[in-house]
Amino acid sequence: MELSNPEPLDCAGVEVRFGSLKAVNGANLQVAAGEIVAILGRSGSGKTTLLRAIAGFERVAAGEIRIGGRVVESTSVSVPAHKRSVGLVFQDYALFPNRTVAANIAYGLPRGSAARVTELLRRGELEGLGGRYPHQLSGGQQQRVAVLRSLAPHPRILLLDEPFSNLDAALRLAMREELVTILRAEGMTAVLVTHDRSDAMAAADRIAVMDAGRVIETATPLNLYMRPSSKESATYAADAQFFPGVANGDTAETPLGTVRLSMPLRGGCEVLIRPEWIGVKGLGVPATVVRRRFEGAHARLVLSVPGIPEFVAVVPSWMAAEANDSFEIGVNVAVPAFATAG
Numbered sequence: 001m002e003l004s005n006p007e008p009l010d011c012a013g014v015e016v017r018f019g020s021l022k023a024v025n026g027a028n029l030q031v032a033a034g035e036i037v038a039i040l041g042r043s044g045s046g047k048t049t050l051l052r053a054i055a056g057f058e059r060v061a062a063g064e065i066r067i068g069g070r071v072v073e074s075t076s077v078s079v080p081a082h083k084r085s086v087g088l089v090f091q092d093y094a095l096f097p098n099r100t101v102a103a104n105i106a107y108g109l110p111r112g113s114a115a116r117v118t119e120l121l122r123r124g125e126l127e128g129l130g131g132r133y134p135h136q137l138s139g140g141q142q143q144r145v146a147v148l149r150s151l152a153p154h155p156r157i158l159l160l161d162e163p164f165s166n167l168d169a170a171l172r173l174a175m176r177e178e179l180v181t182i183l184r185a186e187g188m189t190a191v192l193v194t195h196d197r198s199d200a201m202a203a204a205d206r207i208a209v210m211d212a213g214r215v216i217e218t219a220t221p222l223n224l225y226m227r228p229s230s231k232e233s234a235t236y237a238a239d240a241q242f243f244p245g246v247a248n249g250d251t252a253e254t255p256l257g258t259v260r261l262s263m264p265l266r267g268g269c270e271v272l273i274r275p276e277w278i279g280v281k282g283l284g285v286p287a288t289v290v291r292r293r294f295e296g297a298h299a300r301l302v303l304s305v306p307g308i309p310e311f312v313a314v315v316p317s318w319m320a321a322e323a324n325d326s327f328e329i330g331v332n333v334a335v336p337a338f339a340t341a342g
Contacts, residue, residue, distance in 0.1 A: 005085075006033045006189040007068030007156035009054065015062035015213075016049050023049040025213030026063065031157075031189055036180070037218075038192045038200035040236050041210035047193045050210070051159050054191065055088055056081030067156055087150030087158040091165055093142050095134040095149075102130035105149045113152075120148040123182055139167055140175045147179060151186055158183070158190040164199055176202055197236060201225070209233045225274075227262050231338050234272050241311050242270040247337050255308045257285045260334040268340035273331055275300070278313035280321070283330030289321050303329065 009031040016024040024046045031037045041047040052058045053073060054065055064074035067086070072079040095104050106117050121127050124144040134142055143163060150158055163179065164172045180203050183190050194200050200207045201221040208218045209232075217224065217233040228234035231242065245252040247265035252258070254271050256278070261271075280287075280301075290302040290310055299317045302310050313329065315321065 005154050005156055006187055008033045008066075009157055009189060009191065010066040010069075011050065011054065011063070012066075013063035014050060014053060014060055014065060016046075016053050016058050017061045022061075022213055024053065024060075027210070027213065027215050029191075029208050029215055029218070031191060033189050034187045035205050036183055036188075036190045036192065036203060038194055038204035038207045039210055039215075040194060040197060040200040040207050042195060045210045046213040047195075047210045048161055051161055051191065051193050054157070055086050055159055056084050085153075085156040087153070087155035089143075089146050089150050089158065089160040089163050091162045093134075093146040093166075095142060095145060097134055099133070100130060101126060101132050101134070101137070101145050104134070104145055105130075105152050107149060107152075109152055116152060120152060123185055124148045125178070138171075140171050140178075143167070143175055144178065144182075147182060151182070151188065156189065158188050160190065160192045162194055163192070164194070164196070172199075179203065197238065201237070207237075209236045226333075227336050228272070231270065231272070234336070239275050239312070240272055241275065242338075243273055243308065243311075244340075245269050245271040245337060247339075252337055254331075255285075255305050256329060256331055259331045262334040262336050265337050265339060269337040270340060271335055271337045273311075273335055275312040275314040277331055277333050277335065278303075278329055279332045280313060280315055280319070280329050281327050283328050285329055286326055287329045289323055289325045291323055292321055305329075 011027055011029040014024055014027045015022060027050055039047040053060055059078060060073050064071050071077050072084050102117050105120055106113055121130055167175055192203055206218055206220055207224050208215045217229050224237040234240045243254045245254040247267060247269045249264050250261055252261055252271055285305055287303040287305045290304050293300045294317055297317055298314050301313045301315055301321055303313055304310060
């Protein structure tokens with residue numbers, strides 16, 4: 001089986017300007033060969049601009065970008081996009097409507113590449129569809145064709161810009177799994193830009209959180225969720241709520257009672273307690289239900305305890321809890337805490 005040729009990526013102090021605006025402001029990003037890294041950030045954080053600089057579509061004002069140890073972009077070097085051996089998957093797929101599926105995948109390949117096309121059709125579970133045209137495919141199938149076309153010439157890195165944004169929720173989940181399976185089978189180095197934390201969590205080996213043009217943290221999905229390095233990055237992994245506390249080493253006193261800490265700390269702090277970390281029924285601190293919202297498999301309870309008029313707990317939807325009900329709550333896991341400034 002013929003695989004792609006993955007290479008490591010290194011972005012060091014990358015800055016991209018549009019006039020006086022620094023869209024990317026000293027970003028650092030390292031991706032190992034064969035690794036999938038998601039760049040997660042809100043709109044305007046600079047994630048797509050950084051991706052475009054890696055691809056060769058934007059010049060840098062400072063810093064450098066290396067692929068396989070070779071500088072491809074700096075203030076003095078700019079390797080043209082078509083010579084970087086970088087594959088691109090766009091949000092709108094950008095397929096040729098007048099070419100068949102097989103012809104789309106083969107675009108840019110030399111003559112005699114039929115075996116590679118056949119291999120990729122099989123890998124993308126599109127066997128028998130090579131003679132169809134893009135408009136004859138579902139959205140998920142079109143996405144697979146776009147990915148396979150980008151993989152066909154054996155790129156060193158694959159860049160994906162919001163590849164799931166055009167898909168409905170059910171198809172999104174299936175395509176996410178299929179995409180990761182294809183990338184793993186190719187052993188591909190991949191950078192996925194997304195604003196959707198569930199996509200980043202499910203697809204990536206590591207997540208680079210981008211804010212105001214900088215990468216503020218790079219961590220595994222588990223560490224970003226359970227042990228983020230800062231309050232800012234904590235908000236990107238999942239719903240975040242912070243409670244005042246006093247840390248005493250391995251524990252902290254909070255309005256929700258004594259909680260275990262994931263890292264030792266002493267003194268005034270703010271404790272991260274995600275809604276799903278809160279357990280209910282007979283666990284310690286009396287709480288009152290302010291309101292309840294049904295969300296299918298789960299229900300979202302807005303609760304109140306002395307000193308905290310409203311916070312959220314996520315519970316199984318079958319649990320009986322209505323406004324003004326009271327019960328005891330507690331925190332089920334060791335949680336991160338951040339020292340209070342001053």
